[in-house]
Amino acid sequence: MDARNLLTLLVLVGSILLLALAAELLEVRLFVRIVTNLFIMLVLVLGLQVFMGNAGILSFAHVGFMGVGAYTTAVLTIPVRMKGMALPDLYPLVAGLELSPFMGILAGGLVAALVAAVVAYPLMRLSDAAAVITLFALLVVLHTIMLHWSAVTNGPRTLFGLPRATGLGLAAAAAVLAVPLALLFKESRVGLLLRSSRDDEVAAAALGARVPFLRWQAFVLAAFMAGIGGALWAHFITSFSPKAFYLKESFVILAMLVIGGPGTVTGAVAGTYIVTLAFESLRALEAWLNRAQIFAEQVVGLTEVVLALAMIGVLVLRPGGLVATREVGTWLLRRRSKKGDAP
Amino acid sequence: MTAAIQFVIDVLSLGGAYALMALGLVIVYGILRLVNFAYGELVMAAGYTLYLVGGSPLPWLVMAALAVAAAVLTGIATDYLAFRPVRTKSVTAVLITSFAFSTLLQNAAQLLISPRPRSIPLPEVFSDTVTVLGVVTPARNLITIAAAAVLLALFTLAMRRTILGIAMRAAATHFTMARMLGVPANLVITTAFAISGLLAGTVALLWLGRIGTVVPRVGLEPLLIAFIATVIGGMRSLEGAVLGGFLLAFIDTSLNYTLPQDLLKFRDAFTFSLVILILLWRPAGLVRGPATGQRT
Amino acid sequence: MALAVDGLEVRYGGVRAVRGVDITVGDGEVVALLGANGAGKSSTLLAIAGAIRPFAGRVRLDGRDVTGTTPERMVRAGVAMVPETRDVFPDLTVEENLRLGAYVRRRDRAGVEADRAAMFALFPRLAERADQTAGTLSGGEQQMLVIARAMMSRPRLLLLDEPSLGLAPTIVEQIFAMIAELAATGLSILLVEQNVSKALAVASRAYVMRLGRIAAAGPARELAAAADLEDHYLGG
Numbered sequence: 121m122d123a124r125n126l127l128t129l130l131v132l133v134g135s136i137l138l139l140a141l142a143a144e145l146l147e148v149r150l151f152v153r154i155v156t157n158l159f160i161m162l163v164l165v166l167g168l169q170v171f172m173g174n175a176g177i178l179s180f181a182h183v184g185f186m187g188v189g190a191y192t193t194a195v196l197t198i199p200v201r202m203k204g205m206a207l208p209d210l211y212p213l214v215a216g217l218e219l220s221p222f223m224g225i226l227a228g229g230l231v232a233a234l235v236a237a238v239v240a241y242p243l244m245r246l247s248d249a250a251a252v253i254t255l256f257a258l259l260v261v262l263h264t265i266m267l268h269w270s271a272v273t274n275g276p277r278t279l280f281g282l283p284r285a286t287g288l289g290l291a292a293a294a295a296v297l298a299v300p301l302a303l304l305f306k307e308s309r310v311g312l313l314l315r316s317s318r319d320d321e322v323a324a325a326a327l328g329a330r331v332p333f334l335r336w337q338a339f340v341l342a343a344f345m346a347g348i349g350g351a352l353w354a355h356f357i358t359s360f361s362p363k364a365f366y367l368k369e370s371f372v373i374l375a376m377l378v379i380g381g382p383g384t385v386t387g388a389v390a391g392t393y394i395v396t397l398a399f400e401s402l403r404a405l406e407a408w409l410n411r412a413q414i415f416a417e418q419v420v421g422l423t424e425v426v427l428a429l430a431m432i433g434v435l436v437l438r439p440g441g442l443v444a445t446r447e448v449g450t451w452l453l454r455r456r457s458k459k460g461d462a463p
Numbered sequence: 464m465t466a467a468i469q470f471v472i473d474v475l476s477l478g479g480a481y482a483l484m485a486l487g488l489v490i491v492y493g494i495l496r497l498v499n500f501a502y503g504e505l506v507m508a509a510g511y512t513l514y515l516v517g518g519s520p521l522p523w524l525v526m527a528a529l530a531v532a533a534a535v536l537t538g539i540a541t542d543y544l545a546f547r548p549v550r551t552k553s554v555t556a557v558l559i560t561s562f563a564f565s566t567l568l569q570n571a572a573q574l575l576i577s578p579r580p581r582s583i584p585l586p587e588v589f590s591d592t593v594t595v596l597g598v599v600t601p602a603r604n605l606i607t608i609a610a611a612a613v614l615l616a617l618f619t620l621a622m623r624r625t626i627l628g629i630a631m632r633a634a635a636t637h638f639t640m641a642r643m644l645g646v647p648a649n650l651v652i653t654t655a656f657a658i659s660g661l662l663a664g665t666v667a668l669l670w671l672g673r674i675g676t677v678v679p680r681v682g683l684e685p686l687l688i689a690f691i692a693t694v695i696g697g698m699r700s701l702e703g704a705v706l707g708g709f710l711l712a713f714i715d716t717s718l719n720y721t722l723p724q725d726l727l728k729f730r731d732a733f734t735f736s737l738v739i740l741i742l743l744w745r746p747a748g749l750v751r752g753p754a755t756g757q758r759t
Numbered sequence: 760m761a762l763a764v765d766g767l768e769v770r771y772g773g774v775r776a777v778r779g780v781d782i783t784v785g786d787g788e789v790v791a792l793l794g795a796n797g798a799g800k801s802s803t804l805l806a807i808a809g810a811i812r813p814f815a816g817r818v819r820l821d822g823r824d825v826t827g828t829t830p831e832r833m834v835r836a837g838v839a840m841v842p843e844t845r846d847v848f849p850d851l852t853v854e855e856n857l858r859l860g861a862y863v864r865r866r867d868r869a870g871v872e873a874d875r876a877a878m879f880a881l882f883p884r885l886a887e888r889a890d891q892t893a894g895t896l897s898g899g900e901q902q903m904l905v906i907a908r909a910m911m912s913r914p915r916l917l918l919l920d921e922p923s924l925g926l927a928p929t930i931v932e933q934i935f936a937m938i939a940e941l942a943a944t945g946l947s948i949l950l951v952e953q954n955v956s957k958a959l960a961v962a963s964r965a966y967v968m969r970l971g972r973i974a975a976a977g978p979a980r981e982l983a984a985a986a987d988l989e990d991h992y993l994g995g
Contacts, residue, residue: 178558242743249498250698252558253690254742260687261735268728367683371566378559425570428563432545435560439552626865629855633848639810640846645834645863645912 125303128449132299132389136162140292152288158396159291160353162389165376166298167345169388170305172377174314175335177248180370181240181255182346184262187365188235189228189347190354191266191273194282197224197355202281209271221285225351232347237340244332244339259370266362273362280359286352294352298345302385303447310337368424372399375427379434381441386448391441395427402426468598473716474709476604479611480669482708484685485692486618487662489704491655492693493635497550497557501541501565502689503682505660508537509667510677511572513583523586531664537568538660539653565682572679580676589672607669614665615705618658622701627654635699691734695741697748706749714738760821760837760915760947761786762807767816769802776802778971779816782949784916786821789938789948791958791979794968800951801843803968804918807949808840809833820916835863839914841905843921843951849894853885856893856904860911871911878907881937899930906937916947923954935961959983 136159143155168182196219198206203215219227243254266273273279305311314334317324324331354360372395380391402423409422434441446454491499512533516526545564549556591602622628627650633641634651642648663685670685671677688711696707714737718730726733741749762784769777777799784790792800806813809830818826820836828836848856857878861871879886882903888896893904902922909917922938923931935957942948942961952958959965959979967975967982975982 176555178555239739242739242746245746246694246742247698247747248554249492249496250694250746250748253498254694254738257687257691257735257738260683261732264731265729367566371562374559374562382555422574424566425574428567428570431563432548432560435552435556436548439549439556626858626862629851629859630862633851633859636848636850637846639830640842640848641859642830643808643810643834643840643842644860644908645831646859647831648829 124447124449124453125307126449127452128386128447129300129303131448131452132386133296135389135393136292136295136299140288143288154396154400156286156288156291156356157353158392159288159295160286160349160356161373161376161392161396162295163298163345163352164349164373165380165388165392166295166302166385167342167349168373168377169382169385170302170345171338171342172382173384173388174306174311175338176315176318177255177335178252178374179255179339179342180252180374181258181262182342183365183370183373184259185232185236185343185346186350186353186369187262187266187362188232188343189225189350190360190365191279192231192347193221193224193228193351193354194279195272196227197221197283197285198281199283206279206281207271207274211271221283221355225285225348225355228351228354229344229348232350233340233344236343237336240339240343241332241336244335259366263362263366266365276362278359278361282354282358284355284358286356291352291356294348299385299389301341301345302388305338305341306385310334314338371424372427375431378431378441381443383440383445384443384447387441387443390443394442398426398430399423465596465598468596469600470716470720472595472598472600472604472608473719474713476607476611477716478709478712479607479615480666480708481688481692481712482705483611483614483662484666484689485696485704485708486615486701487659487666488689488693489696489698489701490631490662491659493699493701494631494638494651494655495546495550497546497554498561499541499546499659500558500561500686501545501568502659502663503684503686504541504565504568505534505537505663505682506667506670506685507568507572507677507679507682509534509664510583510671510681511576511581513668513671514576514581514677517582517584523584526584527668530668531661534664534667535657535660538656538663542652542656569679569682578679580678582676583671585672585675603669603672610665610669614662618662627651631655691738693748695738695748697750700748700750703748703750710749711738762916762947762949763817763819763822764803764807765817765819767803767806767818768814769799769806769811770814771802775814776971777806777813780968780971780973782966782973784947784949787942787945787947788964789942789950789962791962791965792949792951792968793953793955793958793965793982794974796953798968799971800968801920804840804920804949804951805842808838808918810840810842834912834914837913837915838918839909839912839916840918841909841920841922843924845898845901845905845924847893847896847901847904847908850892852890852892853896853904854889856908857885857911860908863912874911874913878910881940882907899926899933902926902930902934903937906934906941910941914946916949917941918949918951920951921953922950923952923957931957956983 139155143152164186168179171177171179195210195214196217200216200218203210239258243251246254267276313324313327317331317334376391376395377388378391379395380389381387406422438444488499488502491497509530512530513526516529541561541564545560546557549560589603592599593602593605595605622632630641630646631651631654634646638648666685692707692711693704695710696703714734715730718733722730722733764780764782767777767780768775780803782792792803794800802811805811807818809828809832812827816826817824820838825833825836851859857875861874864871884900885903885907888900893901896904906922919938922934926934931954938948938950939961950958950962959982962979964977965979965982966973
């Protein structure tokens with residue numbers, strides 16, 4: 121890894137560690153919760169960046185794979201005595217299993233990657249627009265399956281009983297690992313070829329790039345990270361339903377990446393920070409408005425409206441996002457060299 | 464025999480609705496190369512208009528006309544608010560702004576009207592049943608088939624005979640060249656969105672006629688249908704959209720008839736798998752779009 | 760219609776394709792714009808036609824400033840452009856292509872009909888293939904189609920970009936015979952060409968572009984005789 125990327129890595133990982141330290145020291149429960157959730161979001165958004173930033177295709181299915189990870193770890197880690205209540209119809213093969221959350225989280229990532237590998241291969245040969253809308257349809261299908269496969273997911277009802285294994289430390293560790301993963305992929309041969317093929321498919325093919333295969337690799341890695349993120353989240357929140365892996369969540373994660381900048385890892389991280397801040401503030405505002413009864417009815421959906429407007433605004437003014445092309449390491453080094461120039 | 468006739472009627476009526484829905488999406492995509500994620504909300508706009516005028520003494524046809532007009536206006540608004548500001552920036556930007564706009568519209572309906580289902584007025588004829596060739600079927604199905612046939616015929620005529628239709632087909636092939644012949648870009652685009660709204664608005668009447676209520680999320684299913692039909696039909700071909708719509712209706716109806724009871728709720732997953740198989744075989748869709756190659 | 764271009768600059772991002780170009784075309788004149796590939800000739804035409812926004816400079820038609828107008832308005836102003844890429848609409852028939860060319864005059868049905876007939880008389884090959892889709896035409900026939908289509912808007916200034924590109928010599932003869940006939944009707948023509956001899960035979964004046972600037976200008980006869988014309992081309 122060259123100097124710029126190393127610097128980027130240091131800055132981004134440093135920010136994560138700083139936040140974790142602050143949360144640890146301040147010991148405010150709400151803050152710890154928000155920061156832990158933020159770190160899980162980082163894993164998810166970085167996963168999305170791996171695919172969207174390199175292949176240049178919008179993926180709505182990402183959150184679906186989050187769900188796959190979450191339900192995989194649920195099935196494997198809910199204590200056996202609780203499984204009887206939580207998932208009465210669960211298949212005997214897995215009903216007797218009780219793995220450690222760590223194994224469950226890993227399994228979540230792997231199963232998500234496997235599903236992605238199988239389902240997405242034909243989709244990678246589609247034109248950009250066709251791929252986007254087919255991935256959207258994939259999200260809906262994954263959601264439908266989660267909603268109706270009651271034996272495994274408890275259907276539309278809430279699934280409970282997961283061990284609360286994701287604390288501040290684990291989430292921070294996962295986020296710290298996700299950053300170099302995304303950076304390494306971006307600068308790898310696959311990442312470079314993929315990005316260059318967006319500008320000129322013919323030239324890239326001449327270099328030996330098989331674009332569908334490259335896209336597929338990015339997609340599988342992204343799904344793996346989504347699965348891990350989903351499983352982490354499952355062990356954080358300990359109970360959830362399929363509703364959590366659908367359009368609203370897709371929207372939020374997309375907002376994080378789009379506002380930050382899908383083309384850079386720095387953008388993914390920055391966007392997550394900014395949108396989390398905005399989201400939590402808006403949620404607090406919404407709650408306050410409802411308690412103070414300013415409006416006659418419950419104010420619902422204010423957060424999404426503001427996020428939607430923010431996304432449209434960013435796209436009009438800075439279509440590449442806030443951090444469009446240069447990673448923070450590159451930017452810092454360039455500033456230093458500019459300052460160093462003699463007049 | 465009656466089962467076969469029932470099947471044919473089901474496929475034709477569902478296919479007609481699906482085809483119109485897909486056509487409305489492709490007409491914008493063909494010219495602008497941009498996917499309109501807020502397309503489903505045109506159905507929602509029509510639905511809520513019907514709800515809002517439902518209490519008045521107007522005849523249903525007038526209410527329906529208002530609903531379709533609402534869809535047309537929303538379509539044009541989508542262009543001005545979500546497409547135009549970012550059209551030149553990037554393809555992804557437009558996808559996201561239209562998705563954000565869709566969320567905006569849904570939440571506006573949620574906030575300003577209600578998140579709960581609201582019933583809409585329907586003409587009595589929708590719930591009547593009719594006997595055709597020994598098969599009893601809702602009149603609604605036959606109306607759908609007729610409406611689809613009429614609209615598709617009118618649409619084809621407009622595209623082939625009128626100068627604006629020719630201009631739109633030209634713009635879909637090579638927008639800049641059309642402009643260099645004097646075709647006003649803005650008019651072509653606004654017309655495309657208006658037609659898109661007209662088609663979606665009409666489908667809305669038929670679609671909502673089956674459900675009877677409207678919710679903020681009502682546009683999602685028609686949107687998905689338009690998406691899938693367009694992808695299997697071929698994204699830049701008007702004929703492909705129609706073909707894709709009928710094919711999708713055929714798949715859905717067949718699965719409805721053949722899947723065992725407990726697998727029926729997974730029907731969409733099965734449909735999607737079949738669609739993936741079709742895409743494996745033909746990634747560009749079944750019908751080729753306008754030729755872009757030239758000979759020197 | 761007279762065309763006056765002053766200090767035209769066209770940039771594509773950081774690339775300066777046209778770096779200050781002055782061109783005039785008198786009313787009824789045929790002027791040739793010559794130069795090697797990449798000299799900036801097509802960009803100049805596209806900027807005049809409104810398809811690209813110029814970075815700097817002025818474009819005037821009969822004294823009226825039309826710099827940066829949209830292509831639609833330029834057509835209405837009486838300018839028609841035939842681009843180098845010869846964009847027929849391949850899925851539209853020859854008839855539909857021509858009809859579209861007259862879009863700005865669509866309300867004058869009688870006039871458009873008369874012009875259609877005139878174009879078919881001028882280009883009998885097109886008349887034969889009136890109902891064929893344009894994509895099935897040969898290269899030469901497509902070139903005839905795009906010129907005829909441009910004429911359907913009754914332009915007073917015609918911008919032609921490399922009409923002879925990729926065509927066999929006999930076809931090129933025919934195309935240039937057409938161009939001479941059109942010029943005889945009093946149409947102003949700005950002709951970009953790589954076929955130097957043909958262009959100078961039909962033009963009264965010519966400019967030579969090199970690396971985005973005008974390197975030479977003068978009456979066609981003088982330039983045809985000039986020995987250093989080759990240098991401008993080989994020099995790239």
